[in-house]
Amino acid sequence: MRLSELFAKTKRASPKDEESKNAQLLERAGFIQKLSAGVYTFLPLGLRVLNKIENIVREEMNKAGGVEILMPALHPKEIWEATGRWQSFGALFKTESAFGGQYALGPTHEEVLYSLLRNHISSYRDLPVCVYQIQTKFRDEKRAKAGLLRGKEFRMKDFYSFHADDQDRDKYYEAMKKVYLAVFQKLELNAIPTAAGGGTFSELSMEFQVPCESGEDVVYLCKKCNEAVNKELAGSAPSKCRSCGGGADEIKTIEVGNIFPLKEKFAKDFNLSFKDKNGNARLVSAGCYGLGTSRAMGAIAEVMNDEKGLRWPGSVAPFKAHLIELDAGASKIYKELVAKGTEVLYDDRAGSAAGEKFADADLIGIPLRIVVSKKTIAKNSVEVKRRYDVQTELIKIPDIYSYISKNL
């Protein structure tokens, strides 16, 4: 893509109405724009990152046997009354004048899904069922904050598994921990599996926590065996690790995922049952697996940056390479890169100072920078630098395609 096609430009100054690193950098670099507190537009660059994150998540969920669906964001009052959560779910965004006050914007989708599955599960032969969606959620947060880290509107993957018995569900739950670790590894997020309370659902759950000073959660992390416990579950600071007896560090973290057994909780409310081999009706046992995709994007921005700007991991960067044209000659290289399927952002702006192009490249944070100038053209070369490198390297033009495939 040519930079001249992007309507969203970079800004030299940080926005005065944002303090968190992720919001400042993502807004300055033209990835997102705030409409109101906790409500953001994803601009072209930002949408590319979000889509990459969601596609990585999608791929891993599919591998885990998940089947993707898309449920409505608009939820009728009736289904939330079935679970009693029309009153009890504090963050439920209820409509007032619209839709006769009979709807809410969905903060989570158990009610919709259980209503749905009553029509599809009737026998043990129908189980297990593993479904997920990636969707926009709405929560009436009293205080949205920190850019993409806590929004009123945000993107989330929610996966639900339904089983004939607890053993099968527990087995799946354990497998899902590994799936989550694989996702976060691809996102290059250091997400620590952390024991946590289950809120209103159950005693047990596991959160995936990324260490970060600006995070909202507090986790006790064992120095020896890396076992982590959320402060909410641990209560006061444990003097000893529960597993190995070692000392624990108190760290601040961002929660990017949470998995927990729902067991028969909502099955009762919706009478989601099946006939077992003996013809007896039994309630379905479920697990729930959430992952905030827009929050993960915020966490990556929050953690991976330096004084010059963002530093995207290759897996989620909006483009693989950032081609800077200081003197004529890059257009041909751009076309060849595109023809070979390389995702490249081409800074083709005429009349911009070199320093401005370098500063923008640093700010946007694409992993590989390619510079074309008179000097490099004279040597039939381009200059290449990784975002985190200081030194540049001269590569012959015919060799850059293989260089890129090797280095990305």
Next chain:
RNA sequence: CGGAGAGUAGUAUAGUGGUAGUACACAUGCUUUGGGAGCAUGAAGUCCGAGUUCGAUUCUCGGCUCUCCGACCA
């Protein structure tokens, strides 16, 4: 929802009870081109409402919005 702070041009900021200034961005022209380049010209602004006042962007009150702390956060 409690506490604190802040709202001046697209962005970031200065300033004043009496014609609102600067930088960047933007438009036009020329010159520039390896770390946000230069000259000239131009367009563009005081969150909303009430009060005090001859006169309010400035003072007072109310509202709205944003940020931060806290409460809340399946």
